[in-house]
Structure formats: C-alpha cells, structure tokens
Amino acid sequence: MTRTTTPPAAAAVRPRHYPSDTTDAEWAILEPLLPPPACTLPTGGRPETHPRRNIVDAIRYVNDNGCKWRSVPVDFGVPWRTVFGFFQRWRDSGVLARIHAELHQRVRLHDGLNPRTVAVILDSQSVKGAETVGAATRGFDAGKKINGRKRHLAVDMRGMPLQIMVAPATNRDDHPARDQLFRLRLAHPEVTVAWADSAYGGELVRWSKSFLGITLNTVPRRKDQDGFTVLAKRWRVERAISWIMRARRNVRDYERLISHSEAHLTWTMITLMLRRLTRPPRPPRSEPHPVEQADAVVKPKPIRLRAQQSRTIRLAPAALA
Numbered sequence: 354m355t356r357t358t359t360p361p362a363a364a365a366v367r368p369r370h371y372p373s374d375t376t377d378a379e380w381a382i383l384e385p386l387l388p389p390p391a392c393t394l395p396t397g398g399r400p401e402t403h404p405r406r407n408i409v410d411a412i413r414y415v416n417d418n419g420c421k422w423r424s425v426p427v428d429f430g431v432p433w434r435t436v437f438g439f440f441q442r443w444r445d446s447g448v449l450a451r452i453h454a455e456l457h458q459r460v461r462l463h464d465g466l467n468p469r470t471v472a473v474i475l476d477s478q479s480v481k482g483a484e485t486v487g488a489a490t491r492g493f494d495a496g497k498k499i500n501g502r503k504r505h506l507a508v509d510m511r512g513m514p515l516q517i518m519v520a521p522a523t524n525r526d527d528h529p530a531r532d533q534l535f536r537l538r539l540a541h542p543e544v545t546v547a548w549a550d551s552a553y554g555g556e557l558v559r560w561s562k563s564f565l566g567i568t569l570n571t572v573p574r575r576k577d578q579d580g581f582t583v584l585a586k587r588w589r590v591e592r593a594i595s596w597i598m599r600a601r602r603n604v605r606d607y608e609r610l611i612s613h614s615e616a617h618l619t620w621t622m623i624t625l626m627l628r629r630l631t632r633p634p635r636p637p638r639s640e641p642h643p644v645e646q647a648d649a650v651v652k653p654k655p656i657r658l659r660a661q662q663s664r665t666i667r668l669a670p671a672a673l674a
Contacts, residue, residue: 367407367430373417373624374410378631382459383409383623386452388443403431411436416620419601444616453619454540456626457513463634470509473537475530475549476590478504478597479522483607490611492521502606502614504597505533507547511635512589512596514622515541519606519614526552531560538565548572548586597621 369376375383387405391398411429415422415436425433443449458468479494482501493500499522507516516537520529530553537544547561547569554571561569572587597603600621608614629635 367410367428369410370428371410371414371417373413375406375413375627376631379627380406380409382456382627382630383452386455388446388448403435407431408436408439412440412620413624416602416617416624417600419604440616441613444612449616449619449623453623453626456623456630457509457515460513460626460629461509461511463630464511465634466511469541469543470515471543472510472546472548473507473515473544474510474586474590475505475507475533475547475553476587476594477506477526477529478594480504480604480606482522483605485607485609487609490521490609492523494522495524497522497524502611503529504594504614504618505529506590506593507533507537508590508593510589512593513626514593514597514618515544517615517618517622519611519618526550527555527557530557534561534565534567534569538567546570550587596625600624 384405390401392400407429408431411425411431411433414420414429415425422433422437425431425436429436461468461470479497479499480501480503481499482491486501491501492503494503501522502519503522505518505520505526506514508514516533518529518533518536520532523529526549530549534547545567547567549569549571551571551573553569558569558571561567572584597618600617602617603621606614608617
C-alpha cells in the first residue's frame with residue numbers, strides 16, 4: 354500500500370481570523386509578485402516548510418497590531434524567527450520596493466490614471482523613538498519637542514506614497530530633503546514638479562531645479578491661520594500620514610535599524626494598495642477640493658495703469674533755422 358503525503362508548503366493555509374489577514378482577491382494579486390522559492394532556482398535551496406500566505410499574514414499581523422515578533426500567535430503555524438527571517442530577507446533583497454512600485458502603478462491604472470506620476474507632494478512626520486532606537490539613528494525635533502525619528506514622504510496627487518524615507522529627527526527639513534529628492538529622481542525620473550511647505554523653501558528650491566530638474570513649489574501657511582488648517586495640495590500628504598498611523602506598529606518607532614522602519618511603512622502601504630485594488634475604482638473628482646477651489650476663485654489684484662500725459666517737445670530757435 355502506497356501512501357502519498359502532501360508537502361507542508363502545499364498544505365491548505367489556515368482559516369482567516371484577523372482583520373489583517375489577506376483575502377483571496379488580495380492574495381491572487383500579491384502571490385505572483387513574491388520572489389520564487391529558492392528550491393526552484395538553478396542555484397538551488399532548501400524547500401520552504403510553511404505556506405507563504407501564512408507568513409505574509411503573520412507579517413501583516415505584527416504590522417497592524419504592533420506586537421513583538423516573539424508574540425506572533427501560534428495559530429499562524431509559523432515560528433516567529435521564520436516570520437522575521439522572511440521580513441528581513443525581502444527587505445534586504447529589494448522585494449518590498451519592487452512590490453510597492455508595481456502596486457502603485459496598478460492602483461493608478463485601476464483609477465483610470467497614467468501609471469507614472471509627474472507631480473508629487475512632500476512632507477515629514479516626527480515620531481517618538483523607543484529605548485530600542487540607538488542614539489546614532491535618532492535625533493531631537495525642537496519644533497515638535499519629539500526625540501526620535503522623522504519620516505519623509507512623497508505622495509502622488511491621489512495621496513498614494515511614492516517614496517518613504519526615515520532619518521533621525523531634526524527641526525530642519527531641507528537637509529534630509531536633498532537626499533529624499535535625489536532618491537526620488539533616481540527611482541522616478543518622470544517626476545518634474547513637487548509641492549511642499551515653507552520648510553522646504555530657500556536654497557533647496559534652487560538646488561532642486563538646477564541639479565535635479567525638479568520644480569519645487571512651496572505652499573505657505575495662511576496669514577489668518579490659527580492652529581491646523583487644511584491647505585491646498587498639502588492635505589493629500591496629511592491624509593497619507595493618517596493612513597500610515599492606522600497601523601499600530603507605526604505609531605512609535607521601535608526598530609533598531611532605519612531600514613526596518615521603512616519596511617514596516619512599506620508593508621502598511623502595500624496592504625492599503627491591495628485593498629484598493631480589490632474594490633471598485635474610485636471615480637474621478639468632478640469638482641476640485643473645497644480648499645483648492647477656494648484658492649482657485651481668488652481673483653488676482655487688479656493692476657492699475659496710470660496714463661501718462663503727453664509732453665510737448667519744444668525745439669530751440671537755433672534748431673528751426
């Protein structure tokens with residue numbers, strides 16, 4: 354009597370229990386984007402023991418609920434060291450960056466837009482760092498009174514993050530913005546216009562235009578602004594920051610490595626874009642945003658032209674002779 358056994362990796366995945374678990378539609382999009390197992394490559398490797406969908410669900414669980422890696426529930430059927438190992442390898446090999454870029458283009462096509470955007474909006478967010486964050490990778494933001502790290506985001510006109518960079522917190526945004534704009538130019542050479550707040554102004558505007566070919570426009574605060582006010586263009590990146598903060602792992606920075614912080618932010622946006630792709634496309638806005646519409650209807654100040662009186666030219670008697 355011959356008994357056939359099913360490989361563990363091909364076994365049925367666990368039932369879905371948590372809100373962070375992938376749906377069948379999301380997994381159908383994400384699975385082809387993951388790298389092939391090492392055992393299927395010419396270089397060879399050990400066959401994977403656990404289903405990848407369980408590993409992805411475990412990573413998303415840690416990211417969404419903010420628990421420790423050692424606290425991964427046992428019903429995933431995957432040891433926490435294996436989950437963290439895949440999290441680290443996919444980050445180091447650039448798999449996360451490639452998946453993020455691919456899903457970003459698919460979301461824009463899903464909404465009926467050009468897959469590549471030429472305009473971005475920049476902003477930053479300071480978050481507190483836990484005791485696990487080393488002194489070499491943290492700083493102090495005197496404006497926000499926060500000791501930790503700062504996240505620099507570049508989003509498109511729909512608010513989908515195009516690039517996320519983490520750096521030590523500081524009260525200056527123009528210095529890390531040079532690194533951010535340089536990375537943005539290398540990864541997305543089609544970007545030509547960027548909007549940001551007044552902290553990105555000054556010499557950065559001239560440097561961005563002359564060295565990178567990116568026109569950086571600043572959106573200043575209103576003169577009558579008291580506290581937080583929704584501003585044109587900038588409200589899109591503020592909304593993206595609120596999307597990131599829905600994942601509890603991103604409320605505070607616990608990572609020793611900056612690359613791990615960027616990986617958690619990337620997983621948050623991958624989850625958001627997968628859910629966006631499994632829903633009906635968003636209809637285009639028939640009217641501009643109320644804030645931008647109000648700015649658009651502001652009439653320019655009239656230009657007063659002062660008519661000059663004609664002067665009579667008198668010729669000297671000697672010129673008449």
